[in-house]
């Protein structure tokens with residue numbers, strides 16, 4: 001009784017005093033009466049841009065944020081990729097390029113608020129939509145649902161992540177104004193309200209009652225119905241080809257009052273290998289931005305700075321067929337992949353100026369680029385010749401093929417080896433009858449390349465050889481599907497391969513840790529020369545190395561792999577990503593200057609999967625080439 005009275009007294013006196021304190025207190029909330037956000041009690045409209053710290057080297061975070069601030073933005077929207085922070089179940093990494101809190105503090109110092117999107121699923125054209133591939137060890141897991149295995153992993157992750165976020169909420173003295181729950185959940189088949197309710201409970205438990213939680217969905221009734229939930233403010237996303245008033249009217253059906261929000265206004269678009277480079281017109285983007293801002297809407301531009309899918313972090317789509325996202329995430333965004341301001345940025349800033357005061361002073365210029373020129377590489381060896389180094393654990397034997405996930409190797413490449421069961425003097429079909437190669441298989445017999453199989457595209461090839469010959473199948477994971485119903489995207493050989501009429505069996509399966517070997521100095525530290533027989537073979541998976549002599553500069557540059565076919569490239573131990581000039585549209589890889597040494601030889605390593613050119617040269621240029629697709633002009 002006494003306690004209740006005290007509590008009442010406290011509540012009353014708090015209500016009285018808060019009236020006067022409102023300007024001194026930090027608050028961020030929704031004004032349902034006036035259809036806007038209120039920051040510290042005053043109407044607030046955000047003009048935000050997306051940037052993903054996982055796609056920009058830490059060294060450049062500040063540079064990109066300052067340019068976003070100078071463009072007139074007052075906020076940035078940021079995804080947290082779960083798989084980037086929990087690469088192995090129960091092992092967390094928040095340091096270096098994964099230091100989320102450092103990124104938040106830089107944004108705060110720069111004067112930018114943050115709209116945080118911690119998932120757990122994020123899409124983002126990122127490997128598996130940000131979900132860790134180790135989740136797939138449970139073969140029947142239903143991702144993004146109330147499945148108990150999935151929820152257990154989610155609970156553990158959110159219990160690590162959200163307490164780190166809490167002090168960064170605006171209302172707690174930080175810069176995070178709003179937090180998104182899940183991501184475009186309405187476009188997922190499961191439509192599981194129990195899952196969304198569970199996430200709402202978790203987010204409230206760890207972040208408190210006062211922060212604005214919201215959802216973002218594509219602008220159709222089905223998506224809005226499955227993606228929205230009471231207590232989570234419903235927002236929409238759409239690009240330049242959508243009728244703005246129709247889209248916001250749809251948001252109004254779910255949020256009759258409150259601010260209008262476009263959480264992803266597309267400034268450009270992603271590319272897949274083999275597709276034409278996507279471009280979105282700068283004048284159109286700025287005109288539509290102006291129309292939304294004039295309605296008082298809050299807009300986040302997706303992307304403002306796209307960056308790069310370094311390493312194996314690109315995602316993939318699987319609508320009618322599997323299509324992998326390219327290494328560059330330039331996105332035709334207002335800041336380029338290398339963080340340079342574009343005409344599009346200046347056009348958008350001119351529009352923003354009409355609605356809020358943009359910081360005075362010049363836009364920081366493009367970072368300097370340098371054309372370091374040609375480097376001639378030499379062959380280190382075919383994959384089978386370097387197996388001891390890149391597969392220190394050695395093989396696992398299995399009658400039938402095992403998937404990457406069963407081998408607990410989630411990314412990159414694995415080698416499947418068996419022997420030819422009989423003489424094949426005539427070309428004999430090697431078949432992937434169930435389309436079970438995820439995603440590409442490079443086939444050699446006794447070290448001689450024979451050709452490849454490709455998911456959804458090439459399901460049969462010919463092999464010749466003799467009984468007992470070694471059949472090597474190097475399988476490449478091209479990035480897991482990040483969108484739609486096929487995100488349980490297992491990798492490796494999903495099913496038996498058939499040679500002639502019989503299923504191949506009795507495999508030795510080598511997990512490959514090429515990244516581990518390279519980061520400990522190989523192959524540059526090891527001058528073992530390659531046999532002349534191996535050096536003569538230019539086709540099939542092989543490792544090449546070279547050095548770029550230091551010249552005192554560590555400027556950004558673009559690596560062109562002209563006439564190379566497809567592979568992966570590392571510089572000074574850092575995995576720059578995939579190259580595939582034979583398909584395009586991306587022809588050059590972004591090399592951030594800080595990776596280069598000004599005084600030591602810079603070590604270049606290539607894993608070329610199909611065929612190296614006779615010249616064995618690569619070239620460092622001072623401009624990017626992202627728009628040349630084979631067979632499409």
Ligand SMILES: *[C@@H]1O[C@H](CO)[C@@H](O)[C@H](O)[C@H]1NC(C)=O
Nearest residue numbers: 092093094095096097098099
């Ligand atoms: C954590 O991530 C950073 C940045 O990618 C990396 O340099 C570091 O080695 C990682 N730490 C561990 C323990 O793996």
Ligand SMILES: *[C@@H]1O[C@H](CO)[C@@H](O)[C@H](O)[C@H]1NC(C)=O
Nearest residue numbers: 105108109167168173174175
């Ligand atoms: C954010 O920046 C403001 C202004 O520079 C500063 O006063 C504040 O301490 C910073 N907050 C955090 C959490 O770093």
Ligand SMILES: *[C@@H]1O[C@H](CO)[C@@H](O)[C@H](O)[C@H]1NC(C)=O
Nearest residue numbers: 242243244245246247249291
């Ligand atoms: C958008 O749709 C509305 C009807 O829903 C129509 O009146 C309006 O003209 C359209 N706007 C544009 C730019 O097409």
Ligand SMILES: *[C@@H]1O[C@H](CO)[C@@H](O)[C@H](O)[C@H]1NC(C)=O
Nearest residue numbers: 426427428429460461462463
């Ligand atoms: C395999 O070889 C046979 C016989 O030479 C040929 O007819 C067939 O087109 C080849 N198939 C492929 C996929 O190359």
Ligand SMILES: *[C@@H]1O[C@H](CO)[C@@H](O)[C@H](O)[C@H]1NC(C)=O
Nearest residue numbers: 521524525597600601602603
């Ligand atoms: C390149 O590799 C050599 C040999 O291992 C090593 O001495 C050198 O430091 C490496 N260069 C850089 C920039 O790490």
Ligand SMILES: *[C@@H]1O[C@H](CO)[C@@H](O)[C@H](O)[C@H]1NC(C)=O
Nearest residue numbers: 277623624625626627628633
């Ligand atoms: C490719 O992009 C460059 C600028 O980055 C541009 O000058 C060129 O016209 C584009 N080419 C095509 C075929 O679109």
